[in-house]
Amino acid sequence: MTPIQMVDLQKQYTHIKTDVDAAIHSVLDSCAFINGKPVQDFAVNLAGYLDVKHVIPCANGTDALQIALMALGLQPGDEVITPSFTYIATTEVIALLRLKPVFVEVDPKTFCIDPAAIEKAITGKTKAIVPVHLYGQTANMEEIMKIAGKHNLFVVEDNAQAIGADFTFSDGTKKKSGTIGTIGCTSFFPSKNLGCYGDGGAIFTNDDKLAVQLKMIANHGQSVKYYHDVVGCNSRLDTLQAAILNVKLKKLDEYIAARQKAAQYYTKAFAGNEKIATPFIPSYTNHVFHQYTLVLERVDRNGLNTFLAEHNIPSMIYYPVPAHRQKMFASFGGNNFNLPVTDWLTQRVISLPIHTELEEEQLAFIASKVLEYINK
Numbered sequence: 340m341t342p343i344q345m346v347d348l349q350k351q352y353t354h355i356k357t358d359v360d361a362a363i364h365s366v367l368d369s370c371a372f373i374n375g376k377p378v379q380d381f382a383v384n385l386a387g388y389l390d391v392k393h394v395i396p397c398a399n400g401t402d403a404l405q406i407a408l409m410a411l412g413l414q415p416g417d418e419v420i421t422p423s424f425t426y427i428a429t430t431e432v433i434a435l436l437r438l439k440p441v442f443v444e445v446d447p448k449t450f451c452i453d454p455a456a457i458e459k460a461i462t463g464k465t466k467a468i469v470p471v472h473l474y475g476q477t478a479n480m481e482e483i484m485k486i487a488g489k490h491n492l493f494v495v496e497d498n499a500q501a502i503g504a505d506f507t508f509s510d511g512t513k514k515k516s517g518t519i520g521t522i523g524c525t526s527f528f529p530s531k532n533l534g535c536y537g538d539g540g541a542i543f544t545n546d547d548k549l550a551v552q553l554k555m556i557a558n559h560g561q562s563v564k565y566y567h568d569v570v571g572c573n574s575r576l577d578t579l580q581a582a583i584l585n586v587k588l589k590k591l592d593e594y595i596a597a598r599q600k601a602a603q604y605y606t607k608a609f610a611g612n613e614k615i616a617t618p619f620i621p622s623y624t625n626h627v628f629h630q631y632t633l634v635l636e637r638v639d640r641n642g643l644n645t646f647l648a649e650h651n652i653p654s655m656i657y658y659p660v661p662a663h664r665q666k667m668f669a670s671f672g673g674n675n676f677n678l679p680v681t682d683w684l685t686q687r688v689i690s691l692p693i694h695t696e697l698e699e700e701q702l703a704f705i706a707s708k709v710l711e712y713i714n715k
């Protein structure tokens with residue numbers, strides 16, 4: 340059996356090596372390393388895939404979130420509602436811009452921000468909501484957009500884990516995850532569902548004016564070369580990475596299907612076990628399984644993690660400490676937030692290997708070892 344990894348990028352590369360190598364070599368031949376043609380091509384290709392008007396490539400997913408918030412014209416102290424159960428980048432950029440992160444609960448089943456909790460957290464200073472489409476499924480964007488509309492709030496979607504996921508509104512219309520709010524953000528970190536071979540990110544919007552603003556901020560606030568209208572930053576998607584992404588974007592749907600197939604295998608294997616809650620998929624979205632995450636009841640989660648490691652099966656805890664309990668947020672009053680669902684999840688979740696290259700033999704071995712420990 341091939342050694343099991345959380346993500347097997349090496350094996351994935353062997354299947355696309357010819358195309359990726361050719362794409363890289365054409366960039367080397369052109370020597371257009373900064374803002375080369377593949378970058379513009381990728382922006383067009385991704386906009387087509389997502390059915391969104393504007394895609395602004397940038398250096399990484401964290402920058403995407405930061406630039407998105409910078410474009411909204413918020414003032415220091417303005418409140419931004421976001422889940423605490425997320426990767427640190429989401430909440431970090433809020434604090435970095437001297438905005439006030441207001442941490443709210445997630446739904447214990449979907450792990451995504453709870454719309455009812457958003458509504459309760461709104462004050463006169465609230466300006467934006469940053470939902471996170473955690474593990475690969477979209478938060479309840481229909482409810483979130485209703486609340487945002489009612490209170491005149493911006494919505495910045497953190498879509499780093501759910502690129503390619505579909506959201507279905509109650510009238511049946513479908514949109515791609517990340518294209519529903521004011522601005523959507525994603526990351527092309529290598530292990531993401533659409534990953535490059537270094538750092539990369541992108542911002543999406545259907546708003547023409549915001550698109551101009553976002554582009555300008557990502558490029559030193561520059562409107563015309565050497566004329567800088569606003570304080571911006573330097574955040575570019577590397578041409579080499581864009582060339583790789585043009586190859587990999589064509590495979591994204593296939594990659595999602597492979598992840599879903601692996602997930603179905605696990606879910607079937609764990610079905611009916613009372614100690615394991617397998618991923619819950621609400622009717623409004625599908626799941627692109629950036630992670631396959633279990634919630635364990637009456638099981639020593641860290642014990643399982645160690646047991647699996649002893650059998651050369653990696654597993655991960657995403658995330659062991661919620662944002663509001665990070666030292667980083669002590670001065671933002673992080674400890675004053677009371678988020679029992681978030682605390683409970685950080686004690687209970689465990690993610691199993693999930694990627695595009697998992698073989699049935701590996702899945703069977705992983706599932707059997709999980710069950711062996713759980714049923715002990």
Ligand SMILES: *Cc1c(COP(=O)(O)O)cnc(C)c1O
Binds near residue numbers: 527539
């Ligand atoms: C990966 C990730 C980011 C940040 O992306 P980088 O490209 O690493 O900066 C932000 N939010 C979430 C939820 C992520 O998973």
